[in-house]
Amino acid sequence: MSLEVKCKNFDDGCTWTGELREASDHESKCGKNETVVNKSLVELKQILKQLENHDKRIKDQDEEIKVLQKKLKTKTMKCRNKKMK
Numbered sequence: 001m002s003l004e005v006k007c008k009n010f011d012d013g014c015t016w017t018g019e020l021r022e023a024s025d026h027e028s029k030c031g032k033n034e035t036v037v038n039k040s041l042v043e044l045k046q047i048l049k050q051l052e053n054h055d056k057r058i059k060d061q062d063e064e065i066k067v068l069q070k071k072l073k074t075k076t077m078k079c080r081n082k083k084m085k
Helices: 020-029 032-084
Strands: 004-006 017-019
Touching: 004 020, 017 020
Parallel strands: none
Antiparallel strands: 004 017
């Protein structure tokens, strides 16, 4: 007597059920594994796009900080020059 199990890809649409000892063999050939891999690739691409967008925002903010630092330096120099007069 063996334990009856469902394929680990059941939630992705695989309807196979069988004995536990046969599960590994089935799952290695299961066509729904591709679904899981494709989902993972889509998720990875989404994460990569989010990281790229984040990186762009960081670079834009870095440029904005440089501009503000330059303005601050200019104003500081003007204030110092006024005090020296």
